[in-house]
Amino acid sequence: MKQPAKAAASAAPLQTDATSAARSPRDLLAVAPAAWALLVLALIGLGISIFLTGEHYAGVIPACQKTGPINCGAVLTSSYSTVGNTNIPITVPGMLWFIVSGGLAAAAVVFAVKRQPAPEWLVPLHMVWSLVGLAFVLYLIYVEAFRLHEVCEWCSGVHLLVILTVVVATVRYSGFLRDRYART
Amino acid sequence: MGRQARRRQARQHQRGGRPGARGSRPRANSTPWWLGPWGIGGAVVIIAAIVVILIVVENKQSPSSSTAIGSPPPPGVLSVLTKPSGATLGSVGSGGYPSPWKALKGQKVLTSHGKPVFVYTGAEYCPYCAAERWSMISALSRFGTFKGLRLMQSSSTDVYADTDTFTFLHSTYSSPYITFLHAEIQDRNRNPLQNLTGMVAAVQKYDNPPYVSSTVAGGIPFLDLNNQAVAVSSGYLPSVINGLSWKQIAAQLNNPSSPVAKAILGNANWITASICKTTGNKPASVCSMAPIPSLEKKVNIG
Numbered sequence: 097m098k099q100p101a102k103a104a105a106s107a108a109p110l111q112t113d114a115t116s117a118a119r120s121p122r123d124l125l126a127v128a129p130a131a132w133a134l135l136v137l138a139l140i141g142l143g144i145s146i147f148l149t150g151e152h153y154a155g156v157i158p159a160c161q162k163t164g165p166i167n168c169g170a171v172l173t174s175s176y177s178t179v180g181n182t183n184i185p186i187t188v189p190g191m192l193w194f195i196v197s198g199g200l201a202a203a204a205v206v207f208a209v210k211r212q213p214a215p216e217w218l219v220p221l222h223m224v225w226s227l228v229g230l231a232f233v234l235y236l237i238y239v240e241a242f243r244l245h246e247v248c249e250w251c252s253g254v255h256l257l258v259i260l261t262v263v264v265a266t267v268r269y270s271g272f273l274r275d276r277y278a279r280t
Numbered sequence: 281m282g283r284q285a286r287r288r289q290a291r292q293h294q295r296g297g298r299p300g301a302r303g304s305r306p307r308a309n310s311t312p313w314w315l316g317p318w319g320i321g322g323a324v325v326i327i328a329a330i331v332v333i334l335i336v337v338e339n340k341q342s343p344s345s346s347t348a349i350g351s352p353p354p355p356g357v358l359s360v361l362t363k364p365s366g367a368t369l370g371s372v373g374s375g376g377y378p379s380p381w382k383a384l385k386g387q388k389v390l391t392s393h394g395k396p397v398f399v400y401t402g403a404e405y406c407p408y409c410a411a412e413r414w415s416m417i418s419a420l421s422r423f424g425t426f427k428g429l430r431l432m433q434s435s436s437t438d439v440y441a442d443t444d445t446f447t448f449l450h451s452t453y454s455s456p457y458i459t460f461l462h463a464e465i466q467d468r469n470r471n472p473l474q475n476l477t478g479m480v481a482a483v484q485k486y487d488n489p490p491y492v493s494s495t496v497a498g499g500i501p502f503l504d505l506n507n508q509a510v511a512v513s514s515g516y517l518p519s520v521i522n523g524l525s526w527k528q529i530a531a532q533l534n535n536p537s538s539p540v541a542k543a544i545l546g547n548a549n550w551i552t553a554s555i556c557k558t559t560g561n562k563p564a565s566v567c568s569m570a571p572i573p574s575l576e577k578k579v580n581i582g
Contacts, residue, residue, distance in 0.1 A: 157408070157516070158499070159408055159502075160405075169496070175519060217312075221315060224314070269320070
């Protein structure tokens, strides 16, 4: 029983979504750093997704670039830039994903700041949601690399944010599991 | 309460206990199995398996290419492209597309043998060049005659793969009204093809801001009309013709309400109107035919 308890203690800094008597901004951030990080990642991703949606509707016809594969316009106007056979830009599901991810993170932050225990499912659900995003991102990277042979730098930024979300969510989830099994 | 004490309290609270009640809370069974380590681990394995399958399948696919590449256009394809009926052209108008041209102000006018010069820079791999060539051939054929045009497809490994088109490589163009200079700088496999020389090289400086938008700067196809106007990229998206054969595209040109006719002929009408501005509306048989006069009023060139 000693080892799980030690593990739980070591995981504490990243999985402290619970409460404290925090009051100053620094203390608020220290309460649930992982949740704060996930919230910031989601807000940045949401901002880029909104920008890319605007670019999709801008109607600018891109050109072939002589200098290399970086061509955001070609990616954003390709046949893969919409959802199925609809006219809905692929960035819209991306926006929704970041909204949900941000909502889950915000909920964790609120519970922590209010010194209330978060629901048991909150951390695992965010982990699952991040994996859904990862699967989506892997598909989009595959399309850019193998289908379009063009890369959109802004899209790559979104992909990086989702991967970072997966990393943070995984560390947070592992802490959650260690803590949970330490209790048993 | 010190910071360390607060953190300790937070950890205790997250574990569901009061201070001093560590480990007193029974294991929660409210989390469904699929949110547990087995469910999430399984999801990771499934994602990894899908990635591996996609990569294996992709590596087994070989790029497609048509045996028609390099051969002369099939009978009927060029004739319908170069000699569309006046009624069709008038009905198409601009096709709903905006003018592709951006005016160049105060630049030295290009002339060759006393005629205005139209410069094209593109590449065989480029799908936007593939789309633009259809309109260019249609427009320029109203002022002169092409010889030696050959069938081409854009790259098999680029966006809008294998878009059916033509190549200007080894083609010649003669006209009493305008000089057409062209360069295909890379083949459909992106190997170097033609070097930029003379006037074609000289106008490349206009393929940069402030002459063109920064979003397409340095891009191809790049068109320079007599140093009075420039255009980068195609007048319409290649998706309009991607997946259609040369014959299928040509067949739709007779239908002015088809998206293909609106895109190719609408863009060709814009190019024609711009050329008419540089030739002093010669020949009248072309420049006075609808919808050219009305489009000329909307074209902004230097």
